[in-house]
Amino acid sequence: MAGNDRCLFCRIAHGEIPSKKVYEDSDVFAFYDINPQAPTHVIVIPRKHISSLDDLSDGEANVVGITLVRLAQIARDLHLSSDGYRVVANHGEAAGQTVFHIHFHLLGGRNFGWPPG
Ligand code: AMP
Ligand code: ZN
Numbered sequence: 001m002a003g004n005d006r007c008l009f010c011r012i013a014h015g016e017i018p019s020k021k022v023y024e025d026s027d028v029f030a031f032y033d034i035n036p037q038a039p040t041h042v043i044v045i046p047r048k049h050i051s052s053l054d055d056l057s058d059g060e061a062n063v064v065g066i067t068l069v070r071l072a073q074i075a076r077d078l079h080l081s082s083d084g085y086r087v088v089a090n091h092g093e094a095a096g097q098t099v100f101h102i103h104f105h106l107l108g109g110r111n112f113g114w115p116p117g
Pocket of ligand 1: 029
């Protein structure tokens with residue numbers, strides 16, 4: 001994807017749309033969710049555009065792996081690790097996916113029910 005074809009999260013990662021940045025490096029970008037569902041709600045994405053979990057192939061194993069490694073570090077940096085936090089990835093309509101660029105929700109600062117809604 002390039003230029004005007006970029007999706008919302010690609011544009012955020014490129015700085016074309018403002019966000020409240022939490023972390024960035026050459027592989028991963030993280031920012032606060034605009035509609036937080038917990039006291040701390042961060043979206044963690046690979047910079048590489050992959051539309052959804054269903055589009056993953058072996059070639060993307062490293063990029064998704066490093067995204068989760070960075071997410072865990074962000075959780076430590078935001079002091080979520082000792083109390084606990086939840087990680088959510090929605091795929092498709094039934095799960096309510098609204099942005100089609102793979103992302104992990106990092107949610108913390110409250111207790112979470114199980115099973116999830
Ligand atoms: P999902 O429903 O899993 O696709 O999650 C998409 C998430 O992106 C939702 O929690 C939205 O609140 C969030 N979101 C949408 N637009 C923005 C934005 N411009 N900045 C930050 N978060 C956003
Ligand atoms: Zn994208």
